[in-house]
Amino acid sequence: MPPPEVSIAEVVSREVQPWDEFTGRVSAVESVELRPRVSGYVERVAFKEGQEVAKGDLLFVIDQxxxxxxxxxxxxxxxxxxxxxxxxxxxxxxxxxxxxxxxxxxxxxxxxxxxxxxxxxxxxxxxxxxxxxxxxxxxTEVRAPISGRAGRALVTAGNLAQADATVLTTLVSLDPVHVHFEADEQTWQRYAAQAGEQRAVQDNAVRVGLGGEGGEDRFRHAGKVDFVDNQIDSGTGTIRVRAVVPNPDRLLTPGLFARVRMQGRDRHQALLIDDQAVLTDQDRKFVYVLGEGNAAERRDITLGRASGDLREVSAGLAPGDKVIVHGVQKVFFPGMPVSPTTIEMGGAPQVASAGSGPAGPAGGGQ
Missing domain, CATH: 1.10.287.470 (Helix hairpin bin)
Structure with a gap:
């Protein structure tokens, strides 16, 4: 049998900016339960439910x-x-x-x-x-104390509103918004070691993505950290962090689930490979690299964070190594000869024969 055709790519070596990923929730910067300051029967509801209102707009009129x-x-x-x-x-x-x-x-x-x-x-x-x-x-003229979006009218015309007790409606601000998330102890300690201060993540850049947003630009909303809690929750081992994110297009609605990427400060040189080249052998990760005589050599590796469409490798590879990315399922044992075709790391496969498509991380276990 002729050697199987595979696609190989040289390990990418470049400076990367690390990101840590967290789960969060969007919340309004300002939220108001609107209550009357005087008692009386509601004479008129002067706004449309769900509309945006400006600070000072008339919302309710009480009998004057x-x-x-x-x-x-x-x-x-x-x-x-x-x-x-x-x-x-x-x-x-x-x-x-x-x-x-x-x-x-x-x-x-x-x-x-x-x-x-x-x-x-x-x-x-x-x-x-x-x-x-x-x-x-x-x-008697109840006006909006903030600019934002009004909720539904909880009291309609003809009903009695009690001063400081009856909730008339709710208002939430829309631009900017807050995104709350929790960082684990290890992440917090790493950032503290990098910054050399307790407020280690203050002003760090963040990128926010919503549950329904996908693709390469899924973390499209940019912001920064503006608050870090003063203690770690001993029950969960996490610390609460808050980011402020501009929201001019009103896509970030309070209450939404969000994915948050927080930018680290330790830019460093890293080796990167395509995730499709990674195989699993029980609890170990490995790849095949092109050796002498076009033979496939096994290398056990240690993976790091994702960096765009590639994955960092913290141990096991060296600059200049050529990794088999596509067609790895046809390599049955270390030392097996292969017929390589060179591609860019992260590029499309160039293997012509059937069954030579990309293999998933668990597709070639030994």
């Missing part, structure tokens, strides 16, 4: 008639207090001229001065009552 009456009464009491204050001021001025002429007693003068002070205090109290009544009237 009672609060308008309270404001009118407070304004009338203020006018009365100002009139009495003016009279007390006039009486005090007259008493001051009379006491200088010794036409009235000092006791009566002190009484009129005290009356003026009481009238001025009453004016200030009436002004505060007007301000409070005006504030209550403003609170």
């Amino acid at each position: 008639r009672r609060y308008r009456a309270d404001l009118d009464r407070a304004q009338a009491q203020l006018a009365q207090a100002r009139s009495e204050s003016e009279l007390a001021r006039t009486q005090h001025a007259r008493a001051q001229s009379l006491v200088e002429a010794k036409a009235i007693s000092t006791e009566e003068f002190e009484s009129r001065r005290a009356g003026r002070s009481q009238a001025e205090a009453a004016v200030r109290a009436a002004e505060a009552a007007v301000a409070n009544a005006r504030l209550d009237l403003q609170f």
Whole structure:
């Protein structure tokens, strides 16, 4: 039989930026349960459920008639207090001229001065009552405290809303969003050793991908770490980390499952191979490399992180080694001669004969 045809590729040696991958959840930066500040019957719902609203937009209107009456009464009491204050001021001025002429007693003068002070205090109290009544009237118009997306109206027109108790609707901000995930102890210690500080992952770049996003650009949303918890959870052996991610296209909805890649800081030179070249022998990983006389030689290897479409090899290979990538299922024993065709690492197979397609990592166990 002629030697089997295989595709070989030279081990790639290049500088890589490591990434660690985690599971996370998207959450809103700001989330509000909207409650009224005054009690009353809801007169109108002024927004469309599920729409985006801007800060200050009118959302609910509570019956204003009672609060308008309270404001009118407070304004009338203020006018009365100002009139009495003016009279007390006039009486005090007259008493001051009379006491200088010794036409009235000092006791009566002190009484009129005290009356003026009481009238001025009453004016200030009436002004505060007007301000409070005006504030209550403003609170009958419930406005959005943040910009974001409104939920459904939990209270409709005609229902009674209790101050500080009834939830009218919910608001969540949309841009940016937070992504919460948890890093294990070993990963945390590695980052701490690289940075030489406790806030080891602060400001690290992250890439976020959603469950429904695939392909080469599946981690398409870029952000950075902005918060790390102050302790490790002893129950799970993890520490909570939070990233902030811009969301201009509104694809990151609060509550979504997300995959997070966090960028490490230790750029290093690495050897990379195609995952399709890796075979499994019980608990060991190995590849076949092209040896002298086009013979297939077995090399036990230690795998590292994924780097794009390739996989790091931390031990077992050297620069310049040529690895059999496609057709490895036709290599039945070490030292078997093969007919090689050279391709780029990660490229398509060039083996012409049938059954020479790519083999999976477990396809050639010994």
